[in-house]
Amino acid sequence: MFSRRAFLQTTAGGVLTSLAASGTAFAAAPTENRLVLIFLRGGLDGLHALAPFADPDYRRLRPVIGLDQTAGEDRGAISLDGYFGLHHALAPLKPLFEDGELLFIPAASTSYRRRSHFDGQNLLENGSGTPYGARDGWLNRAILGLNDGDRRLGLALGPSVPLILQGAAEVQTWDDSALPQVDEDFLMRLTQMYRADPLFLDALHDATGALKPDVSMDGMDDTPRQGRNFLMAARVTADLLAHDHGPRIAVMELGGWDTHFAQERRLNRLLGFVAQGLLELRTGLDGSWDRTTVMVVSEFGRTVAENASQGTDHGTGGIAMLAGGAVKGGRIAGNWPGLSPNALWEERDLRPTNAYESLFKSVLMSHLGLDQGFVETRVFPGSAGLSPMDGLFR
Structure with missing residues (x-):
């Protein structure tokens, strides 16, 4: 475990305000529940992370890269319910699923329906329903509803504060001080x-x-370095959020999910890092895990059919994962549209039947305790027509 003492030593240059700051800076928190948002930038293929292996259309559309339950736990899909199966790199998470601390929401997306990484990420982060429709992030606005002005509840992990945490509410930051490097996709x-x-x-x-x-x-594959940084960030996040007077909301990021080619090779490693990161959070949060929700999202999904390079292209419907002791897991949640030709979005993508915005509203209201009126007017303006998802939390 990355100790608090080591953390404070590595941040002595001012990257993060010390936890030993004044008592005023760390007054009683308005919520003792914790939220970690993990943003997988690049468009995670939800049909690879959670494969509908029993669907004949899945096997037809993905004859090469599709996962098969019969391939074994080191290569195929690990059945969760006879229809959906975990990618084998996510196998370490199956005990969390069986313990009711992990659930999946397939066919999930924001209201964005085009396929630009930049626009899709911006819309997801600003929360206005329009790319570049706001200059601050919805999670920062949510913190304003929790914070009475004397507490920095937000924590950004990485070389810069992502848009989702930018705004009027002050947040803490942590980075390992290594200069970011470009990845193979770029x-x-x-x-x-x-x-x-x-x-x-x-x-x-x-x-x-x-x-x-x-x-x-x-x-030139930079995945190992990204993975090491991601796991270090998970340890730091757990250590700080577990602290009685630490932050309560953190955002972590992991790139490399734009898998136009060699998808299985690349996602095998990346999904393995996600699994390890979630387990690091569970171990490090320890007694605080029961009050924690970890939400994993990406800007959009991928095409249902594989391409000629054993990859997938930009799509629409993706996936969300919720983990934590506060989650009512052990199931596949939301509405599943299927993969038949008539069910696809624009005859190519998984139809997005579960709105990220509904998920986000549920997290803010049911888990963090924000008022519905505040959420629908300040955090996600104009979202009153989207009901929060029910039954996600204990």
């Missing part, structure tokens, strides 16, 4: 964008040491 997009520019490609090749337009990018 480098691939640069390569494709400037394919016709020999001068740029030569410079990019010199800078990376090996990159050429049609060369494998295996040697």
